[in-house]
Amino acid sequence: MTPSPLHQILDYANRADPYPIYEELRRTPVHHEGDGPYVVSTYHEILGLLHDPRVSSDSRTVARTPHDPLAEPDQQESALPPSFLRLDPPEHDRLRRMTNRPFGPPHSPHRVDGMRGELRDIVTGLIDGIGDPDRFDLVDQFSYPFPVTVICRLLGIPREDEARFHTWADAIAASLDPDPDADPAERGKGAHDARMQLGMYLAGLIEERRRNPGDDMLSALATAQGEDGSMTTMELLSTAALLLIAGHETTVNLVTNGMLTLLRNPGSLQRLRADHRLAVPIVEELLRFEPPVQLVPQRVTLADVEVRGVTIPKGSSLWLVLASGNRDPRRFENPDRFDPDRRDIQHLGLGSGIHSCFGAPLARLEAQFALSELARRLENPRLLEDPPPYRRNAVLRGPRHLRIACDGIRA
Amino acid sequence: MSGDGSLERFRREGRVVVVGASLAGLRAAETLREKGFAGSLTMIGDEPHEPYDRPPLSKTVLLGRAAAERTALPRLKEVDATWRLGVAATGLDMAGRRVRLTDGDEVPYDRLLIATGVRARPWPREAEAELDGVFVLRTRDDGAALARRLAAGPKRVLVVGAGFTGSEIAAACRERGLAVTVAERGASPLVGALGGVVGAVAADLQRRHGVDLRCGVMVTALEGDAAGRVRAARLSDGSTVETDVVVVSLGATRNTEWLAGSGLGAGPRGIACDAGCRAFDIRGIVTDDVFAAGDVARCPHPLFGYQFLSLEHWGNAVSQARVAAHNMLSESTDRIPHLEVPAFWSSQFGVNIKSVGVPSLGTEILIAQGSLEERRFVGVYGYQGRIIGAVSFDQARWLPFYQELIETTAPFPPEFATVDRRAEGRRPLDADFPDPSVPTHGPTVTLSGYSPADRRMTFTPAH
Numbered sequence: 001m002t003p004s005p006l007h008q009i010l011d012y013a014n015r016a017d018p019y020p021i022y023e024e025l026r027r028t029p030v031h032h033e034g035d036g037p038y039v040v041s042t043y044h045e046i047l048g049l050l051h052d053p054r055v056s057s058d059s060r061t062v063a064r065t066p067h068d069p070l071a072e073p074d075q076q077e078s079a080l081p082p083s084f085l086r087l088d089p090p091e092h093d094r095l096r097r098m099t100n101r102p103f104g105p106p107h108s109p110h111r112v113d114g115m116r117g118e119l120r121d122i123v124t125g126l127i128d129g130i131g132d133p134d135r136f137d138l139v140d141q142f143s144y145p146f147p148v149t150v151i152c153r154l155l156g157i158p159r160e161d162e163a164r165f166h167t168w169a170d171a172i173a174a175s176l177d178p179d180p181d182a183d184p185a186e187r188g189k190g191a192h193d194a195r196m197q198l199g200m201y202l203a204g205l206i207e208e209r210r211r212n213p214g215d216d217m218l219s220a221l222a223t224a225q226g227e228d229g230s231m232t233t234m235e236l237l238s239t240a241a242l243l244l245i246a247g248h249e250t251t252v253n254l255v256t257n258g259m260l261t262l263l264r265n266p267g268s269l270q271r272l273r274a275d276h277r278l279a280v281p282i283v284e285e286l287l288r289f290e291p292p293v294q295l296v297p298q299r300v301t302l303a304d305v306e307v308r309g310v311t312i313p314k315g316s317s318l319w320l321v322l323a324s325g326n327r328d329p330r331r332f333e334n335p336d337r338f339d340p341d342r343r344d345i346q347h348l349g350l351g352s353g354i355h356s357c358f359g360a361p362l363a364r365l366e367a368q369f370a371l372s373e374l375a376r377r378l379e380n381p382r383l384l385e386d387p388p389p390y391r392r393n394a395v396l397r398g399p400r401h402l403r404i405a406c407d408g409i410r411a
Numbered sequence: 412m413s414g415d416g417s418l419e420r421f422r423r424e425g426r427v428v429v430v431g432a433s434l435a436g437l438r439a440a441e442t443l444r445e446k447g448f449a450g451s452l453t454m455i456g457d458e459p460h461e462p463y464d465r466p467p468l469s470k471t472v473l474l475g476r477a478a479a480e481r482t483a484l485p486r487l488k489e490v491d492a493t494w495r496l497g498v499a500a501t502g503l504d505m506a507g508r509r510v511r512l513t514d515g516d517e518v519p520y521d522r523l524l525i526a527t528g529v530r531a532r533p534w535p536r537e538a539e540a541e542l543d544g545v546f547v548l549r550t551r552d553d554g555a556a557l558a559r560r561l562a563a564g565p566k567r568v569l570v571v572g573a574g575f576t577g578s579e580i581a582a583a584c585r586e587r588g589l590a591v592t593v594a595e596r597g598a599s600p601l602v603g604a605l606g607g608v609v610g611a612v613a614a615d616l617q618r619r620h621g622v623d624l625r626c627g628v629m630v631t632a633l634e635g636d637a638a639g640r641v642r643a644a645r646l647s648d649g650s651t652v653e654t655d656v657v658v659v660s661l662g663a664t665r666n667t668e669w670l671a672g673s674g675l676g677a678g679p680r681g682i683a684c685d686a687g688c689r690a691f692d693i694r695g696i697v698t699d700d701v702f703a704a705g706d707v708a709r710c711p712h713p714l715f716g717y718q719f720l721s722l723e724h725w726g727n728a729v730s731q732a733r734v735a736a737h738n739m740l741s742e743s744t745d746r747i748p749h750l751e752v753p754a755f756w757s758s759q760f761g762v763n764i765k766s767v768g769v770p771s772l773g774t775e776i777l778i779a780q781g782s783l784e785e786r787r788f789v790g791v792y793g794y795q796g797r798i799i800g801a802v803s804f805d806q807a808r809w810l811p812f813y814q815e816l817i818e819t820t821a822p823f824p825p826e827f828a829t830v831d832r833r834a835e836g837r838r839p840l841d842a843d844f845p846d847p848s849v850p851t852h853g854p855t856v857t858l859s860g861y862s863p864a865d866r867r868m869t870f871t872p873a874h
Contacts, residue, residue: 051811051812089780089806090781090831302829352808
């Protein structure tokens with residue numbers, strides 16, 4: 001008997017190329033077996049459910065709903081109230097609105113754009129530090145540290161504390177990427193300790209920023225007094241943790257998947273080297289072709305919902321397989337082809353609806369800078385292994401290492 | 412035109428004339444070229460400007476954040492056309508297939524697209540309308556002139572009519588810190604488009620932002636000083652508003668006068684056409700060579716009982732333009748219908764208002780998500796037991812879901828549970844639309860019955 005699609009998605013053996021499984025899955029757009037989640041894999045159906053108010057993301061609703069093998073273990077969130085990713089309106093709207101106020105339009109249209117110079121400097125510094133061009137790991141030396149540094153600058157973490165911040169971020173990242181050979185208790189404890197220390201650190205910094213606010217985002221969030229009131233310290237800690245984790249893991253994968261895809265498509269890499277403006281359509285196509293978040297688990301129906309003739313009963317868990325929707329031939333022509341010239345590119349890579357990626361403008365800019373600079377500076381880059389070793393995580397899917405050789409690094 | 416190669420010949424060397432060089436006209440021209448039309452293309456526009464975008468005129472332009480001159484529409488494709496700008500069409504000879512222009516020229520066509528749109532309904536008393544400080548807002552020049560006057564810091568602005576345009580103007584004035592009075596004949600702002608329940612929220616929004624809102628009153632006269640500048644307005648409740656700027660926002664008039672006597676099914680309600688944007692003649696026979704798109708067109712919509720619907724919406728203009736252009740180049744079996752569900756948005760007093768379907772057809776409303784009190788909600792409109800429209804205040808991301816309910820004629824009231832359903836969302840309310848025979852500021856959606864030659868509409872100006 002062939003294993004169920006659900007197990008195939010979770011099976012690490014399929015991590016390097018899950019797309020044939022998704023193709024199989026799309027034959028049954030709403031797949032359900034036993035008491036598992038309802039797995040939705042086709043573009044239009046996923047898009048519909050992302051905008052469906054009968055679907056809840058509230059962690060308290062989700063916790064009452066069994067049978068989601070990807071539900072987060074308790075210890076990770078229990079110390080803090082749910083972040084807006086795990087809330088429904090109106091609580092979600094209030095927190096997201098308050099978080100957006102110092103981040104994006106209409107109140108802060110220049111925040112992300114104003115980071116361009118800083119992004120360029122961080123990228124330049126990391127590429128300068130690659131060292132031996134004969135053999136380096138893009139993940140450890142570039143993709144991992146890059147977004148953490150960006151978040152530190154966004155939040156206004158003092159430079160001298162950035163190293164500590166990286167250590168905690170690494171420990172938390174490792175817990176999201178469980179190695180089955182490691183002792184689970186040990187691993188859980190490491191992540192738990194890192195969360196505690198990070199929380200304590202941020203709580204202290206928030207207090208400091210309340211007294212002496214700067215022009216960083218944490219200061220703005222700590223001192224906000226608007227029509228929505230102000231954030232409690234606990235809400236602020238949840239929000240900061242969300243920005244860190246959601247802004248880190250996803251960007252790592254976007255950049256690494258991006259470089260991997262470009263190395264597999266040398267024509268596109270060559271074009272990007274010749275014209276950095278191509279980074280914009282390349283990143284959009286990457287978000288379709290290799291989305292950093294493969295699927296959205298932890299959603300629950302509040303009512304019976306009919307999708308393509310299947311009634312998903314009230315109280316069911318859903319998995320929305322974004323990466324499969326992005327390869328749906330009913331939506332995209334030649335979906336398995338990486339094509340930066342694609343004009344019709346309304347992908348699901350950043351989600352849609354009220355939970356669509358909060359950091360999208362920053363993530364796009366990070367990936368555009370990273371890929372265009374890597375393309376420009378690495379001379380004749382080659383993959384040393386293909387496929388590369390992947391992280392365990394089936395949701396935040398990406399290579400754990402991307403070993404590359406090149407002839408040299410241009411200035 | 413089919414089966415004998417004449418369509419091929421037309422695609423190769425035919426003559427297309429587009430009357431109306433705004434959003435619908437431009438997008439139609441681009442679509443023609445995109446689909447391989449290689450013949451001659453003439454764009455006729457009564458304004459001297461290249462096609463520009465109107466939504467910013469009542470928003471960023473009035474705030475001084477964008478110049479009216481810099482609202483040119485992005486070109487999606489080179490259209491390679493002969494532009495006749497600053498020249499209005501004055502007549503149509505359907506038999507001779509010619510368009511007459513103000514300068515006496517006649518332009519022959521094989522296929523004609525009429526996209527002449529609407530114009531602002533002026534203040535009905537001409538002498539008062541000509542006072543300095545009395546404005547309408549429809550064109551780029553209107554926007555530039557009004558923005559200049561607002562930047563000069565008038566003591567008070569009076570907006571006559573609280574439809575979407577009037578409300579946006581009032582919002583921009585408040586954002587500039589100007590004192591504003593809004594006079595609305597109906598019971599609340601936006602009442603014609605969204606009904607009294609939502610209108611009450613819009614009224615609350617205006618008052619919270621410091622607008623001196625007067626509903627249920629009409630402006631009866633504008634007064635000028637010796638120098639011909641407006642100085643006050645008299646209202647039907649006997650009061651007087653001293654003001655140095657008056658913006659008349661009483662809706663729009665369709666630009667169809669130039670078609671009088673042509674035999675085309677055109678009148679004050681617009682140009683009747685089929686779902687493929689082909690215009691009817693007054694006998695109710697559909698033409699094969701005259702098409703209409705945008706605000707000036709009205710066509711039967713299957714979702715709304717096949718009644719003729721005219722829509723002053725941005726998205727509708729784009730969609731009809733594409734349909735018309737496609738059908739101009741197609742055999743009868745390849746033609747496509749215009750089926751888009753109406754949708755529009757407005758931005759006022761910091762709130763994003765969005766709507767799908769035709770709320771004004773509804774008789775009841777259910778607040779499916781959020782709360783009126785908090786001014787963040789989704790309202791669903793019901794008509795004869797089905798969902799016919801929806802509106803959101805700062806909740807636009809949910810609307811695609813409600814659009815699908817409208818498209819599938821889902822039952823009203825919706826019985827299912829949703830996120831953020833409050834106590835007030837348990838049962839529907841009377842949507843409280845005014846009697847449609849009583850004009851307010853001019854609705855942006857008009858249902859005009861079933862006859863392509865229906866010309867019986869009269870408008871009684873608000874005075």
